[in-house]
Amino acid sequence: MNKLTQGVVLLLFGGAILRASVTDLYLRYVKEGLRPFLIATGVLLVAAALMTIWYSFRETPSDSGEHGHEHEHHGPGVGWLLILPVLGLLLVAPPALGSYAANQAGSVVAEPVGGSDYPPLPAGDPVELSLVDYASRALFDAGKSLDGRELSLTGFITTAPDGAPMLARMVLSCCAADGRPIKIGLDGRTPIDVPADTWVQLTGVYTARTIKDPVNNVDVAYFEVRTWQEIPEPKQPYA
């Protein structure tokens, strides 16, 4: 790999990172907070690429005859592999994690953060709740703060081992490699004939029923569905 090629590979890698971070593509893979750092990374890589290309053109032929030859042999051949993430980001752009990943891993433990004091739900009818918030209130507060309220949950459909549909959402702490599902069992008018990975918005009420996630033996809360509708995948697919 000569210097010019190295520059072009760097330009592609930096360009791919930059493109993913200025569009919403990066949200499929990492948390929103990483965006400024991704943009800075893209800029640094593109700058390194442009400087490399600039210096490689400025080198006199006698210079590059000696050094270029050496680089053809000793340049980092492993650098070719950087084409793979470029390919992944620019051409394939794989979707956010869905039901396949949700079924492979056990549900997260929606433990209360900092004590077990749950504030009352905000106003709204139905009131929108995250899946983690719902599971946490249902499992660790016996649903006390949920009673008598009409609730709205958003997630994708996944299939429980017994074939029943469940609502799930992936929770990221850093990137998709550490994504864990939060799963909610569905009672009542559950969505029927909806393929896995379809995004839905459910309204309904709290129910006391729970089961154990067979993967890791964690309690999974249930939700009594009243109505449901299909929705497009949200901009921010992870919880």
Next chain:
Amino acid sequence: MPSPRLDAEEPSPQLDTEPTAAPAGRPERRIGSLEVLAGLLVLLVVLRGPLSDLVSGPALQTWTTVFVSVLVQAAPFLAFGVALSAVIAVFVPRSFWAKALPSHPALAVPTASLAGVVLPGCECGSVPIAGSLIRRGVTPAAALAFLLAAPAINPIVITATVIAFPGRPEMAVARGLASLVVAVLIGWLWLRLGKTEWIKLPHRPELDTLPKWQAFWAACRHDVLHAGGYLVVGAAAAATINVVVPEAWLTSLAANAVLSILVLAILAVLLSICSEADAFVAASLSQFSLTSRLVFLVVGPMVDLKLISMQTGVFGRTFASRFAPATFVVAVLVGTAFGVVLL
């Protein structure tokens, strides 16, 4: 003390294990690498449709998502590490390190480990930095202790651990202390048993003869391509493990105290999760004992597939094949000891 010459020929990269089209892009003698690259890109754009179909199965799609996301997540840390190591290589004079670190290597090791507190990053960034420190004449034992300590004991990682284990601050304390002890022990172990010739730093363009800024960009270019290439190998391995190993299979092993420690130690190596995120994963492995989860947190930032791959690239295969197993054993033992005493 004269600094040892460590620059050597680049170890031959292991590309055979790569599942995808990498070998197609090997440089030809007659056709220049730029022509190969251009041809490869045209081919990829033309084959875009079939290529997308190829990865449309759910398992392969999940693999691709995890692979891409590990790289996207690691890219800023890699860039930060590479930029900092280029600054060390070009702008920080060699004499600075002689003044900053205690001259006796046995004292330089703990000092360098503690210096890891100030580097807010994950493990991908610290590999090129440690390589750069060794090039600049820092004793390898101290640079390696820094390499191990920095990703595990910096404020971001410790804060993440406190948040992931609510009501159990002793987890974060145990993690910080155990990681520090492992880093210092490995540094001292290197002083006793390590041989400088095991470390083969890859050939890097001669920076001393270039103007400063040209040298800076040359160092950046070389390190991104080199460490980044090995990061790709590690990310592919981690994505494979992520898709292939079903979690239910692990649960059956959680009941046995000794077995659970070994299982989580090995899982930490295989999963290669960023040190800033691993505490959350450990928290969700709730069927395992706290001690085994502490071992998971101590081993993960020090030995994992992407680190082994990057260490092989930056320090050579002879080094990585000795350093990674030794670190793994020490980390498991120290982690277990701290877990038994503190948790």
